[in-house]
Amino acid sequence: MPTTPPPETAALRDLAVHLAHAAGEELLARQTGLSIDAAGVETKSSASDPVSAADRASEKLITDGLSATRPGDGLLGEEGAAKTSTTGLTWVIDPLDGTVNYLYGRLDWSVSIAVEDEAGAVAGVVHQPRTGMTWSAIRDHGAHRDGNPLGPLRDVIPAAALVSTGFSYLADQRAEQAEYVRRLLPVVRDLRRGGSAALDLCSVADETADAYYEHLIQPWDIAAGALIAREAGATTIGGPGTALPRGVLAAPPELATALVELLAPLKPRRLE
């Protein structure tokens, strides 16, 4: 259960929540009349990877707010914000997670803001403007959704697990990711592909899914959501040196153990 955090980390969380809500208002205002084929929607890593003035406006609103309030902190943003920290803290920002969903006028997109120190995420927020829902967490002090504490999580066997996943915008990476769908689909209850890693991780924290796994995901997509899932009681595994070096898994402990067995990189065949 959540415990009372030190005032300075509560202030970091509160700043992240304030800026996520302000960015959400900006994004909502810009979504009206917008569409995937609107003028001004460009592409980034591939023809299926859109970026719009809304993404950039959201990131600028967040980074301007952070620079004004905490000028010595570092910045890392999906749309290019980059600043070295002189305080030991760095803000990791996805100003619009679920960009394709946003441009199609759907509900499932979010603003994700985390602040990290040398040990990882200290505080984080994921805000879904179309529903008004906000998930937040402070390291070692629990996670909340709209102020209500999250966790402990039910732990289920793979056959009873609803698992969220996602895919890259690059064709070769998608071909690689299909292997993980092949491994999961016959074993778990079902898969869901929502289009926002941040919301997928929050779904583990609030038990609207049982697990999330994505192969080849970006740090800004998962920084806040992974902290929220952990603070709700999930195990998170991923990154270099872990059993899942190129992906991220969030699930209750026993389910996580079972899924790692399934997802760990194929061991090279021993030549007999």
Ligand code: LIP
């Ligand atoms: C999205 C991720 C999602 C992934 C999508 C996309 P974006 O981030 O949150 O998990 O599956 O392909 O990368 O591009 O909307 O910020």
